Amino acid sequence: xxxxxxxxxxxxxxxxxxxxxxxxxxxxxxxxxxxxxxxxxxxxxxxxxxxxxxxxxxxxxxxxxxxxxxxxxxxxxxxxxxxxxxxxxxxxxxxxxxxxxxxxxxxxxxxxxxxxxxxxxxxxxxxxxxxxxxxxxxxxxxxxxxxxxxxxxxxxxxxxxxxxxxxxxxxxxxxxxxxxxxxxxxxxxxxxxxxxxxxxxxxxxxxxxxxxxxxxxxxxxxxxxxxxxxxxxxxxxxxxxxxxxxxxxxxxxxxxxxxxxx
Amino acid sequence: xxxxxxxxxxxxxxxxxxxxxxxxxxxxxxxxxxxxxxxxxxxxxxxxxxxxxxxxxxxxxxxxxxxxxxxxxxxxxxxxxxxxxxxxxxxxxxxxxxxxxxxxxxxxxxxxxxxxxxxxxxxxxxxxxxxxxxxxxxxxxxxxxxxxxxxxxxxxxxxxxxxxxxxxxxxxxxxxxxxxxxxxxxxxxxxxxxxxxxxxxxxxxxxxxxxxxxxxxxxxxxxxxxxxxxxxxxxxxxxxxx
Numbered sequence: 001x002x003x004x005x006x007x008x009x010x011x012x013x014x015x016x017x018x019x020x021x022x023x024x025x026x027x028x029x030x031x032x033x034x035x036x037x038x039x040x041x042x043x044x045x046x047x048x049x050x051x052x053x054x055x056x057x058x059x060x061x062x063x064x065x066x067x068x069x070x071x072x073x074x075x076x077x078x079x080x081x082x083x084x085x086x087x088x089x090x091x092x093x094x095x096x097x098x099x100x101x102x103x104x105x106x107x108x109x110x111x112x113x114x115x116x117x118x119x120x121x122x123x124x125x126x127x128x129x130x131x132x133x134x135x136x137x138x139x140x141x142x143x144x145x146x147x148x149x150x151x152x153x154x155x156x157x158x159x160x161x162x163x164x165x166x167x168x169x170x171x172x173x174x175x176x177x178x179x180x181x182x183x184x185x186x187x188x189x190x191x192x193x194x195x196x197x198x199x200x201x202x203x204x205x206x207x208x209x210x211x212x213x214x215x216x217x218x219x220x221x222x223x224x225x226x227x228x229x230x231x232x233x234x235x236x237x238x239x240x241x242x243x244x245x246x247x248x249x250x251x252x253x254x255x256x257x258x259x260x261x262x
Numbered sequence: 263x264x265x266x267x268x269x270x271x272x273x274x275x276x277x278x279x280x281x282x283x284x285x286x287x288x289x290x291x292x293x294x295x296x297x298x299x300x301x302x303x304x305x306x307x308x309x310x311x312x313x314x315x316x317x318x319x320x321x322x323x324x325x326x327x328x329x330x331x332x333x334x335x336x337x338x339x340x341x342x343x344x345x346x347x348x349x350x351x352x353x354x355x356x357x358x359x360x361x362x363x364x365x366x367x368x369x370x371x372x373x374x375x376x377x378x379x380x381x382x383x384x385x386x387x388x389x390x391x392x393x394x395x396x397x398x399x400x401x402x403x404x405x406x407x408x409x410x411x412x413x414x415x416x417x418x419x420x421x422x423x424x425x426x427x428x429x430x431x432x433x434x435x436x437x438x439x440x441x442x443x444x445x446x447x448x449x450x451x452x453x454x455x456x457x458x459x460x461x462x463x464x465x466x467x468x469x470x471x472x473x474x475x476x477x478x479x480x481x482x483x484x485x486x487x488x489x490x491x492x493x494x495x496x497x498x499x500x501x502x503x504x
Contacts, residue, residue, distance in 0.1 A: 005369040012366035023354040092349030100367035
């Protein structure tokens with residue numbers, strides 16, 4: 001496979017996924033509405049005072065917004081890889097995709113990048129509204145958006161790994177989308193999204209350390225190398241785990257399954 | 263060049279569904295092979311194995327006398343399996359857009375596949391479908407669109423699982439013309455499974471009769487519709503609607 005073929009594949013996937021998402025506009029809009037409610041919930045019930053005290057700032061809401069943006073982009077990446085397998089198998093395109101020159105996880109990764117671009121725009125709008133509501137300069141929140149978008153590239157790979165775990169599950173148990181939604185909701189409330197990084201286990205989630213790095217960078221505070229190491233390490237492990245289990249599930253399905261029992 | 267299946271076994275879970283299947287498929291001859299058998303005989307299972315989507319649990323499946331491990335890679339690059347039913351393309355995209363997507367992931371030049379698809383659409387009387395979204399199509403139109411996309415890849419081996427299901431009578435005639443033309447013009451191998459005796463007698467040049475996971479007979483020449491019906495009745499002890 002040449003670089004040109006790789007470039008063509010990425011470009012075609014970007015354009016096709018955009019066309020698909022635009023045509024599923026009502027579903028995309030309803031997702032945005034749902035996420036906005038989730039955002040309001042974490043801001044209302046989140047530990048703003050705790051954030052202020054923990055990070056020595058008065059921008060607790062922005063700290064929550066940063067956490068929420070990581071969670072939002074992460075669950076989108078996770079959903080893309082789970083649904084890519086589940087929907088592909090149901091609509092009969094998984095067989096053709098298996099016969100492609102690219103690994104399935106790579107196609108899912110590219111698809112999740114595309115979706116993340118829309119969500120970046122959505123989060124930008126959400127940030128601008130937040131800036132007006134809490135009287136913070138818009139540019140300051142745009143800076144937070146850009147930081148999240150760049151740093152979340154790593155955590156999205158880890159979340160894709162978790163999505164692949166569910167994708168592996170969908171090969172075996174067929175529909176696992178609801179379980180994935182339950183996990184995503186649970187993560188929102190136990191992770192350091194709406195609260196500071198109170199306990200170390202929160203850093204075991206793909207975006208846990210990413211949220212901390214971004215909060216510190218946003219506030220101009222130093223970031224320890226240890227935290228950066230944890231961020232990369234955790235995501236490499238989640239991605240590798242997802243990939244190994246997904247590949248095992250695929251091999252098993254190819255060996256004793258048929259891909260058509262949906 | 264050809265494919266050899268030697269005592270091939272396949273399991274679904276703990277159930278063995280193919281029990282020592284052996285036959286060979288010559289390639290680059292423009293032959294159309296017909297897989298015939300009642301429901302559940304193992305036709306789709308065989309097609310998935312041959313196209314490299316699933317793997318065997320016993321026996322040997324190989325290209326010429328090469329090692330077994332080469333087959334999977336070869337099959338994934340040189341064959342295309344189209345499942346039965348009105349599935350197989352991405353919803354919300356037109357056949358042309360689907361073709362762009364599948365060409366890109368198969369690393370086949372998009373310009374070439376697109377030119378072939380437009381030419382085949384004329385032959386298949388399906389030009390009006392080219393810009394219609396897949397999920398807006400009727401069952402027959404979906405089938406046509408899926409077939410057109412598949413044929414446009416010009417793969418050396420094409421496996422069509424019950425391609426005539428859902429097609430109206432004129433579309434069935436168009437399908438026969440299309441299959442015949444693709445096989446003859448490109449000298450590619452087409453493997454068809456179908457319960458349609460007219461399609462099987464009109465376009466198929468060799469037959470593989472399957473029953474309960476085994477090959478019960480192979481025929482290396484074309485059969486007329488009457489001969490085919492008679493052979494089916496003899497082999498399966500079942501009456502065929504005339």
